[in-house]
Amino acid sequence: MAIFPFVAIVGQESLKDALLMSAVEPSIGGVLALGDRGTGKSTAIRALAALLPEIEVVRGCPYRCLPSAAAGLCGVCDRKEAQVSEKIAAPVVDLPLGATEDRVVGALDLERALSKGEKRFEPGLLARANRGFLYIDEVNLLDDHLVDLLLDVAASGENVVEREGLSVRHPAKFVLVGSGNPEEGDLRPQLLDRFGLCVDVRTSTDLAERMEIVRRRDTFEQDPAAFIKEWSRKTSALRKRVVEARARVQTVTLPDAVLAKAVELCLTLGADGLRGELTLMRAARARAALSGETQVSMETLKSVAPLALRHRLRKDPLDDTDAGIRVERAVSEVFVS
């Protein structure tokens, strides 16, 4: 099935920003997209797959190790003497609903075991997602223990399997992207703040924007290939921006004054714990790198604050104020003084 181009998506700026920032700086810690259905959450994430630059891997490695850094990473690459590298599309793994734990973490290769009596590890979806994205649609429908497991692996970057007499560990560095509709069941708060960024996705009620969305979708459905071609120049331009931002992100500096504001902001909001501050800074760096800047400005910090902090506020069941608004209020408070 043809994929709607990322650059042709109308609106949903925060979601697109959050995904791009994660593509530039995977250590931000994933994206949670919450909101109404029919807003194109899945479209945006699946479109990302076609946008991401290709990655260089060791040929034949099930974990897609980077050739220069392969030593000591996984058992397969360690055993190989000569490594041949090849380029493949960056993985965006869409976790199917109903996936069983053995296929997620990997398990004993049943076929080998049955036919040859050989004990061999068959890598699962976590291995496939290494160095890419792992997407869980309707994260609130997934079994709790599986979600916890995914979050653990996403945080540690390593998958450790101890089952059926197997003992395997392999790299599993991926950006976890979850989506859900809070009207169909709120997420556990422990889960919320383990995602780096949180986006509130709403359907646009702006008529002009809606018309543009439906028109583009219609044109795409009529002739997908022509539509993708029409947008291919913009797609390559954005891809180039991601590549450049990746090269630059580690050198983006964070002035002390900006850092102080970030800390103050977290204190004001009671978004305690280091996680909030770290995410805020990483996100600001990635955003700066994407805009071609070498230094994080106050403006950049302000712009990423709602994404990085809105899901870390203490919940008060009797306060109805939207979390995004609370963050914005705190931002204006902190930045005035």
Next chain:
Amino acid sequence: MNPAAAPPTDRQASREAFERMDAARWGQADLAAALLALMPLRLKGAVFDGAAPELAGLLQDRLTQRLGNGALLHRMPVSITDDRLIGGLDLAATLAAGRPVAETGLLARADGGVLIVPMAERLPGRAAAQLARVIDTGEVETERDGLSLRAPANFVTLAFADPDEPGELLPAGLGDRLAFGLSLYGVSPARPRPETLSPAIVDAARAKLRWVSVPDAIMDALIDAALRLGIRSLRAPAFCLAAARGIAALAGRDEVTDADASLAAELVYASRANVLIDRSEPSAPPPEPPEPGDENTDDASRPQPEPDELTELLVEAVRVRVSLDMAARARTTRQRSRQRSRQEVPPGKSGDMVDSRRRGSRIGARAGDPRRDGRLDLLSTLRTAAPWQRIREAPAGGAVISVRASDFRVKRFRHRSEAVVIFVVDASGSSAMNRLADAKGAIELLLSGCYSRRESVALIAFRKEGADLLLPPTRSLTRVKRSLSRLPGGGGTPLAAGIAAAAQLVRIERRKRKAPHVVFLSDGQGNIALDGSPGRERAAEDARDMARRLKSLQEPVLFFDISKRPSAQAEMISTEMGAIYRPLPVADAARVSRDVRSLLLE
């Protein structure tokens, strides 16, 4: 209202009107089936409410004939398991062959055909989500039992729902992904239904479809109308646009007309419209000052503050359709309830009882003895045994695999099945607001404190002549806040109706394999009987009957007596329903939530 009281001429006139409507509504359903055959990949499917079985069968047959190429029907039972739906390991074949053999799931088999979902309103959220995803991607991905498979799955989905009980709605994520939603309540199965849209016409339209264009003004009006009807999802206008094209193609035109658009809007928007059908109330989104003097703007993408004529026409067409559907539905349900009371059929359908010991979802396997610890997990057992086969001596009697006692694995279930707390609140009289606010506070406290427990709550309020399900079972604090922000109140006290509604919801939830708990906030003094007529005596009698019926369901009930001082009547009703009785003279949301937790849930 009462047909018996109306003069005969009126009756005849109204019968003729019904017949005309009946023909028109069937015509639309048939058109939907033709459009689905014409563009299955774009329109995805339809939901039909209240269709008689004969009509459902006729729609299915026509759809497959029009699709051609020997398209097959596949039925999706509501209780389908994951492995049957998306595929998994075929254990019999695996054991016979001595290596893993995959079994295709229903969704992959339905590729190129038609998927029928009967009783769609009972489809569990999880199965609906699986289906929704496959509808989106046109592909089934299976990552189960050591297998990793992908198969194409493009099919037309026909969902049939018969939500004759409150709280039973089609999982919304599914309805949004199917183009059409049509109500067939009251459409008679007995009348002949000649075919006007033959497979040949559909084939001719298929050839024409590519060249059908949509004028900009119509496209804009369709998109605008969706917003004005309170439809936020953007799938709806996209479906509507495609349907309008299809309608034009079926008529042999190469440009969509206003009438095509209007018909498409009825087919797609009527089931999705969210605004009240009230003509006096302007439903315009954010008010903007109208720009005088340019009705035909050249710039089509510019938002038009005032609806243009066509938009208005589309909105009106949909509103009329919605109110007609609602009227037809009300008529049918009235007839049904009359029949039901005549035949003395006990309420509730078969399959009510669920084995409580083993309900809940599977959470894995552990070592154990299947005779003692529950159900054998065959696959895990095989997995455990598999690696040892070379070492173990060949099993006797030609068996393929040698399994020893230490290999046995049993299934682990989540012990407690998911609880649903049903609040039933007296919203009558002057203190209604207080009590409802109390219930709302308790619900919010319960929900905010129990994420990890995964309980859901529902709220039934009784007032005036009956009981309403104000909040269908939900776990979402967001939704609670949204739907309880404006609570109705006042009028008489139909306690019996409140208890009856609770009992009904208990049955519905049990069918969904949930564990229902009921919490009453009432003073136990009803003054409206079950049929809505006033009178204390009948009301009390009905309330007692209903209370006994609730008791017979044997689910836990908690009764808060909210009268100023504990009353004998409240305690009596509470005993009749087998409830735990608690006086609550002063409103106290925190105590309600605490008691619910400690007395019912733990």
